[in-house]
Amino acid sequence: MQHVEESWSRASTVAALAVCCALLAGVSSARAAGLDAAAIGEATGAKTTVADDGVVRIGWKRDDVAVTVDGVPFPASAGLGSWAAFKATDHGAMVMGDTVVFRDEVEPAIDAAFAHGLEITALHNHFFYDEPKVYFMHIGGHGDPVKLAAGVKAVWDAIKERRRAYPVPAHGFGGPRPTPGGKLDADMIGSITGLKPAVNPDVVKVSRPRDGQMHGTPVGGTMGLGSWAAFVGSDALASIDGDFIMTGPEVQPVLHAMRHADIHIVALHNHMIGEEPAFYFVHFWAVGPAEKLAKGFRAVLDAQDAVK
DSSP states (O other): OOOHHHHHHHHHHHHHHHHHHHHHHHHHHHHHHHOOOHHHHHHHHHHOEOOTTTTTEEEEEEEEEEOEEEEEOOGGGOOEEEEEEEETTTEEEEEEEEEEGGGGGGGHHHHHHHHTTTTEEEEEESSSSSEOOOOOOEEEEOOHHHHHHHHHHHHHHHHHHHHHHHHSSSSOOOOOOTTTTTTTOOOHHHHHSSOOOOETEEEEEEEEOOOOOOOOTEGGGGTOOEEEEEEEEEESEEEEEEEEEHHHHHHHHHHHHHHTTTTTEEEEEOOOSSSEEEEEEEEEEEEEEEHHHHHHHHHHHHHHTTTT
């Protein structure tokens, strides 16, 4: 009887392993089948290339605007190329990419990405003394490969539409500009944001520290871990600028909240290496009535808090 039970146990184990191997083989086969490069090309309207590892890539060389770097005419092929790469996954595909943007293209590109379910994962510069200023916006996403491709196309189309309407990149956001030294109601700003205001000449500043670790050592707001916003101008017309600290899961909700509040996203990057948890920072700018700006900043804090 014991021999029969042992044989049955071995047979069950072998059967279970066979099922697992079959499932893994199915996943491997699905990945090996790769992505439909033609479908991605049709969805993006761009020529595709397929790498040896099955990654499907598209590119767009930004030669529509003449750029100089340190006074040197800069060929687009030397580093002004937008690209997106698609890789098969167990549940469709993932996309990663880098998009060349001039300053007045950033918001149309971000809004198009969000409208099509893509994520913004970085926004930074690659050069010094470039004219006009060039930035690089990294995107990502997971899901149906054709839908992801359509999202990339929407981002690139938004950029192209901006350049068709205004061939020369803008040098400002436009609109009225506040004058430093006006009357700012610090108590109102503190009440709306829920943070204690610090009043300096011409500036009202609020901040919220955060705790983390660097190489096993506890660090906090005094070491640069915190979100802050500085108000300049008057109650009627003020500017707000600042820095917002986020963990990975908080990044997209914070960025969405900023765009909903008409806050300009001007940089997205990390400040440290080796911290726990990993933190990211978004820098921002906006102009408007101080009350509206304070409410917008509070809404961003609320979006972050909702993730916890």
